[in-house]
Amino acid sequence: MNGGLWARRSIALYLLAWLMLGLLLAGLVHAGSGAGPGASLLFALPLTLCYAIGCGFSAYYLCRAYPLAQRSLRAVLPVFAFSALTAALLWCAAGSAWAALCRLVLGEGQALAVTRPFVAVMLGIGVLLYWMTAVAHYLALEFERARRAETRELESRLLAQDAELRMLRTQIDPHFLFNSLNSISALTAIDAGRARDMSLLLAGFFRQTLGLEAHRKVLLTEEVQLAERFLAIEQVRFGPRLAFEHRLGEGAGGCLLPPMILQPLVENAVKHGIGQLLEGGTITVVAERAGSLLRIRVENDTDPDDAGTRTAGSGIGLVNVRQRLAAAYGREGSVHWARDDNKFRVDLVLPAETEEKG
Structure with a gap:
């Protein structure tokens, strides 16, 4: 007042x-x-x-x-x-x-x-x-x-939450950059042109993410676009072995969520799923709005013979996403993952916030 x-x-x-x-x-x-x-x-x-x-x-x-x-x-x-x-x-x-x-x-x-x-x-x-x-x-x-x-007290809590979100967000960039540079290094000896293309795509990706702030939320459609940019970088290395599909239900694309919350999940899907398959596979992102909740599933093909891969959820990507959701939404946000035969899926549940609600 x-x-x-x-x-x-x-x-x-x-x-x-x-x-x-x-x-x-x-x-x-x-x-x-x-x-x-x-x-x-x-x-x-x-x-x-x-x-x-x-x-x-x-x-x-x-x-x-x-x-x-x-x-x-x-x-x-x-x-x-x-x-x-x-x-x-x-x-x-x-x-x-x-x-x-x-x-x-x-x-x-x-x-x-x-x-x-x-x-x-x-x-x-x-x-x-x-x-x-x-x-x-x-x-x-x-x-x-x-x-x-x-x-x-409220200002202190918001500042502490913002600092925690920033800290968790900064874990992503070096992790992604390390993996991308390794891929470019591997391509340099095989195909210098593709390595150059991957470097340019990587520069464009980071240029877009520099404007994202940890305490602000972005639309789900923008998150999917970031995932597509990331996969475009990886497709330079994997070619047709890597496919991407996404299906956004009615009203889901306009929901807000923390920036780059999907990117580590897609990165893990490439590294631990598609990257382990000679024939490649598909990464699928499905989002639906169910009343006041937004449900997102990231699913990828994986090697059925490697049953122990990523079932414990000990990777930095899954842990980071879980911590960021807890910091942003408390008990209202959750992440679960499971393996079913040759599919690995990660399910996110968070409040369905829109721009109209702030």
Whole structure:
């Protein structure tokens, strides 16, 4: 909430509460002294609103000067007792002067007659109202302090989460670059032209990913495009042995997810799946939106005779994806992987966020 708007609303509520107290005081004056309704309102309302302003400023600055978290009640109570008594005495003096002025305007028959019992009642009411104002200010200051502490805590959590996401994201780039440079090195001795093409594609891929920030999300369609760019790099080495398919269900392509969350899964599919098959295979990305959830599956062909490959999920790609989902979504995001005969699949489940939701 805007600070200026909050202050204006607080002042309006404060004056409204004092206006109601003024009406109550006018009713007491009318019932106790026999003054007419008009004279009672003329006496009580201006006097109460002036006291509201005086009490408000006085109690506010005293509450700031004597915070309860830093001062003991033994030090605070005498200050507020003296201030309340002083303010109430000034209020009674102002009331007597205002009553005298009202008598001059309205005449002796309709104006309020200020007596000692009435002044004593005003004195007691003035002290109580001052203390109530001080308590209200202390509550408001405590609420403000708690809100600032909550805001700082939230900012700290967001910064820590952002730092964790950045750290996890930086694990991907060196890992991918290391594998790509190894492939280029291997191609250099076999086909210098293909090695050059792969280098250019790699430069273009990193140029596109440099603008991605760890704390911002991208569309699933953009993630799939990044996966296609990556596979275009790998296809220089594998040729027709490497195929890629993707199917995005209705509404799935417009969902948001952490950047480069699919790339390590596709990279693992190439390295541990297609790369181990002489005849090659297909990498498939399927995404569907099911209500408030987005389900993504990355599936690839693998060697049926190598049953131990990637079943433990100990590779950096799978671990990284699991940690990034946990950091971004908590328990709402999950990743599971399984092997079925000659297929290895990784299933991601995360909230279906869209640009409209922020």
